[in-house]
Amino acid sequence: xxxxxxxxxxxxxxxxxxxxILKYEHVNADLTLDNYMNNLSSEELEDIGMNKESFxxxxxxxxxxxxxxxxxxxxxxxxxxxxxxxxxxEDIELTLETGSVTSIVGPTGSGKSRLLADIEWMAQRDxxxxxxxxxxxxxxxxxxxFSFDCKLVAQLSQNMNFVIDTSVEEFIKMHIESRGxxxxxxxxNEILYQANLLAGESFTASTPVTALSGGQSxxxxxxxxxxxxxxxxxxxxxxxxxxxxxxxxxxxxxxKEKIILIATHDPILALLAQRRIIIQxxxxxxxxxxxxxxxxxxxxxxKLDNKLLNLRSKLRNGDIxxxxxxxx
Ligand SMILES: Nc1ncnc2c1ncn2[C@@H]1O[C@H](COP(=O)(O)OP(=O)(O)OP(=O)(O)O)[C@@H](O)[C@H]1O
Ligand SMILES: [Mg+2]
Numbered sequence: 001x002x003x004x005x006x007x008x009x010x011x012x013x014x015x016x017x018x019x020x021i022l023k024y025e026h027v028n029a030d031l032t033l034d035n036y037m038n039n040l041s042s043e044e045l046e047d048i049g050m051n052k053e054s055f056x057x058x059x060x061x062x063x064x065x066x067x068x069x070x071x072x073x074x075x076x077x078x079x080x081x082x083x084x085x086x087x088x089x090e091d092i093e094l095t096l097e098t099g100s101v102t103s104i105v106g107p108t109g110s111g112k113s114r115l116l117a118d119i120e121w122m123a124q125r126d127x128x129x130x131x132x133x134x135x136x137x138x139x140x141x142x143x144x145x146f147s148f149d150c151k152l153v154a155q156l157s158q159n160m161n162f163v164i165d166t167s168v169e170e171f172i173k174m175h176i177e178s179r180g181x182x183x184x185x186x187x188x189n190e191i192l193y194q195a196n197l198l199a200g201e202s203f204t205a206s207t208p209v210t211a212l213s214g215g216q217s218x219x220x221x222x223x224x225x226x227x228x229x230x231x232x233x234x235x236x237x238x239x240x241x242x243x244x245x246x247x248x249x250x251x252x253x254x255x256k257e258k259i260i261l262i263a264t265h266d267p268i269l270a271l272l273a274q275r276r277i278i279i280q281x282x283x284x285x286x287x288x289x290x291x292x293x294x295x296x297x298x299x300x301x302x303k304l305d306n307k308l309l310n311l312r313s314k315l316r317n318g319d320i321x322x323x324x325x326x327x328x
Contacts, residue, residue: 003059004032004037004056007030007031008029008032009029009030011033011063012029012186012190013190013227015062016179016181016228018059019184019186021048029186037052040052073136075098076097076098076136077096077134077233078096078133079092079093079118079119079132080092080093080132080134081283082130082283083130083282084282086281090129090282090284092283094287095137096259097259098257098259099257100260100275101250101254101260101261101272101273102259102262102273102275103262103264103270103276104264104279105276106279108265110281110282111281111282111283112237112263113237114128115129115261115277115279115284116155116237118133119233119261120155122145122153128282129283135152152232153231154225154229154233155234155237156218156221156222156225156234156235156236156237164209164210165208166208166209167208168192168206168207168220171220172192173188175224179228187227188205191220191224192204194223194227195219196219197245198218198219198222198223198244198248198249198252199216201216203220219244219249232257232259234253234260234261235262236260237262237263246266247268247272250262260273268305271290271294271301275287275288307325311324
C-alpha cells in the first residue's frame with residue numbers, strides 16, 4: 001500500500017492511531033494523504049511543531065509500528081483433530097490461511113460454536129473436544145492465549161446482550177480509547193454509519209445500548225469489529241439470526257487480510273465462503289471446496305432469499321400475504 005496515495009478515510013480504518021495526529025481542523029477524509037500534506041498551511045505545521053518531512057516520518061513511523069504490533073504476524077492456523085462426542089477419534093489436520101473465508105455447517109447442537117470456541121481459546125487438548133490449535137504451525141505462547149492486549153481473535157458470538165447501560169457513543173468511545181486512540185469523531189461516525197447500513201431501523205449515537213434490538217446490537221458489533229479490531233482471526237457465529245444485511249456484513253468484515261470463520265445455517269453465507277467444514281456429532285467429518293457450479297447457484301439463491309425478505313417485510317408491515325410468485 002502506498003500510504004501517501006491512499007485516502008485518509010481508508011488510512012484511518014487501517015491505522016486508527018493516525019487519528020490523533022491528523023485531527024487538524026476540518027480534515028477532509030476524501031483527500032489522499034499526499035493532498036492533505038500539501039494542503040497543510042505553515043501555521044498548521046508550526047502548530048504541530050514539525051516541518052513537512054518530519055511529519056511524514058512520524059506518520060510512517062506510526063504505521064510501521066502498528067504493523068509490527070499487529071501482534072504476531074499470523075499467516076495461518078491449524079486445527080488438529082480431537083474427539084467426537086462419542087469419544088471416537090477426529091482424524092483431521094486442517095490449515096486455514098490468511099485471506100480465506102471458511103464456513104462451518106452442521107445440524108443444531110453438532111458442535112459449530114464449539115469449534116469456534118476452540119479456536120478462540122487456542123485449545124491445547126484442554127477443551128471437551130480435545131482439539132489442538134496451532135498458529136503458524138507452532139503451539140501458541142501462553143501469553144497469546146491469556147493476554148487481553150494481545151488478542152489474536154475477534155469473536156462475534158451467537159448470544160449477545162449488553163449489560164452495561166451506556167449510550168452507543170460511549171460504548172464506541174470506550175472501544176476506541178481501549179486501542180490507545182484519543183476520541184475520534186471520524187471513526188465513531190464511520191462505525192455508526194456502517195452499523196446503520198446493516199441494521200433495519202436506524203439508531204443514533206445517543207441510543208442506550210440496552211435499548212438496541214438484537215439485530216441492531218449485532219450490526220453495531222460487526223461494524224465495530226470490522227473497523228476497530230486489529231485481530232487477524234475473526235470468528236462469526238450465526239449472522240443470519242439477527243435480521244441484518246448478511247451479505248453486506250460479510251463484505252465489511254472480509255475487507256482486510258484476515259482468517260475468517262463463520263458458523264452458519266444459511267446456504268448463501270455457506271456458499272460465499274471458499275470452503276466449508278461439515279460438523280457432525282462434535283467433530284469435523286468433511287471439507288468441501290465451493291465449486292464454480294455451487295457459486296453459480298448463488299445467483300438463484302439470492303433471488304430466493306430476496307423473495308423471502310420481501311415476504312418478511314410485508315408481514316412486518318402488516319400486509320396480507322396472498323399469492324406467492326415462485327417463477328424467477
Ligand atoms: N467433540 C465434542 N465433545 C464433547 N462435547 C462437544 C463436542 N462438540 C460439541 N460439544 C458440545 O455439544 C454442545 C452443542 O455444541 P454447539 O453449541 O457447538 O452446537 P452448534 O452446532 O453451534 O449448534 P447451533 O446450530 O444450535 O448453534 C455444546 O455443549 C458443546 O460443548
Ligand atoms: Mg452454535
